[in-house]
Amino acid sequence: MRCPFCQNDETKVLDSRQIEAGTAIRRRRECDVCTRRFTTYEKCEELQLFIVKKDGSRQPFSRQKLMAGLLRACEKRPVPTEQLETIVSDIERQMRDMNEREVSSMLIGEAVMDKLFDIDEIAYIRFASVYRQFKDIQRFMEELDELVKRRK
Numbered sequence: 001m002r003c004p005f006c007q008n009d010e011t012k013v014l015d016s017r018q019i020e021a022g023t024a025i026r027r028r029r030e031c032d033v034c035t036r037r038f039t040t041y042e043k044c045e046e047l048q049l050f051i052v053k054k055d056g057s058r059q060p061f062s063r064q065k066l067m068a069g070l071l072r073a074c075e076k077r078p079v080p081t082e083q084l085e086t087i088v089s090d091i092e093r094q095m096r097d098m099n100e101r102e103v104s105s106m107l108i109g110e111a112v113m114d115k116l117f118d119i120d121e122i123a124y125i126r127f128a129s130v131y132r133q134f135k136d137i138q139r140f141m142e143e144l145d146e147l148v149k150r151r152k
Contacts (some may be wrong), residue, residue, distance in 0.1 A: 010032040015027070024087065048060055052105060
């Protein structure tokens, strides 16, 4: 690895550790010439995953968008951010394990709802109300009835 300060090609690794649930490695390095230290990250390059929306449009998968949706659903709920990050990682891994370049947004929405159902029922209902686009109180009540049935 080339030193970003003096451009020397010889550096040594002082420390390595796994990050992002083992999907990346953080390395602390030191230059043999100028002795300055710097950090590098090593991550496997994956193919871009595209999401096919309900209207047929396609957009790149975004961990940030998925996390933002989960944060909105869990607002003022006792759900730790670490747990939400785990959900995002699990869903991304699940989608990538399908070995498809394009994944339906409906698959992602259902996966999120399955995870939220087990964690927090209020967050589940909040997410479902946006995802399933409840048009009236009757549809909302049907979802609540389904929630009660699944809980028993």
